[in-house]
Amino acid sequence: MTNGSHSDHADHDQLAVASFAAGDAVDLELERARQLVAGCASCAALFADLQALQAATASLPAPRRIRDFRLTEADAARLRPRGWRSILAAFGSPRLAFTQPLAVGMATLGIVGLLVASLPGPLMTATAPASDGGATVEMAPEGAPAGSDDLLKTEATGPLASAAPGDATMPAAPAETPSTALVPAPSPAEGTAAERTDAQADLGFDSGTRELGDTSGTPWLTALSALLLVVGVALFAAGRLARRAR
């Protein structure tokens, strides 16, 4: 047996010795640890200390309990609520944690929806998507004199479409203007407004040409937004109350 110097021992694999002392070393690590313990006095001392430490740790006395941990009736009622409280408590569980961001999202959508529904007519018309059967514009035939009786008629056929009073007529604009760029003017081949109205009626669309500024198409948006807002706020409040109860 050779006694390794202290500087040599510092280079030795102490983790392998620890693994050997615990009985976990296998194969190469086991071989290396055996050699170290056999050839280095410091490694041998480490091995002995670790085994003694393991035994001493295992026989540590149990710390004495400083408190009684039995539950009170109040604890029990809080931890396992019954009746409507159990439903409320479910919102505070980690499984339903997603309801809080969902509630915020619903309330935000509700507020935005209510704001959009209360917008004045022209803004609503501009925001109405053409694919929803939004505002369509009847153009005067080319060559018609500007300012003549053939004025643009704005026809609202979609639920979002509306216009403010006073915008019922406007001068004919060239086809390149933004309003006509957004909503292409129908060619004569596409039929008259009356024909389109009939077709829309066949398809189940609201066929009536509304008065501009008529917001009767938005109640569904208002109702839906209000519903989202109420449900969102209720969900958020339930989550907060449940978490406070925990």
Add this chain to the structure above:
Amino acid sequence: MEDRTPTPGADDPAQRRDLILVERARGGDLDAFNSLVELYQDQLYALVARMVPDVDQAADAVQEAFFSAYRKLDSFRGGSFKSWMSRIAVNAAMDAQRAKRRRPTTAYPEFEDESWQPPAGADDEPEATVVAIERSREIARALASIAADQRTAIVLFDVEGYDYAEIAEMTGVSLGTVKSRIHRGRLALRALLADRRDLLRS
């Protein structure tokens, strides 16, 4: 065909008693749950107090473990209630350790009290008893000073007697990591007790 496979551990009287108490507690019998608390609170406090050296934090963690167990009684699927409860307590202790890292408190004043002293046997020689007390105190102090994950692994393996696989499952790390934590932890303990090696070998 009726399944006649017995519930694992149903032959163990202690386990059968626990299952009956759990069933009654599930039905709203608080006294039944408190009977389980009385049965296991000493063991669980000892386990958690070794993992969380601050006695108040350890007590809070044990209380939280019992709260959690009562809340989650419906998720207990049979087997050993003690093992189930120990897992909850270990989780509560690890949460407390994480909280302690965020909010360090006074460094282990509890080792000045007598709660870590081993009981003196009638046949023990006074000198041996003094040495045992001193050794326990020094090891406890060193144990409280090493990294929390190493302490947890050592307590669960050396003191509580769990095997590597159980510790890996409890702490959510690999088997190799558990072994490494135990070995490194023991090396750290040995370094901390370098001046008191006489205590280890006595």
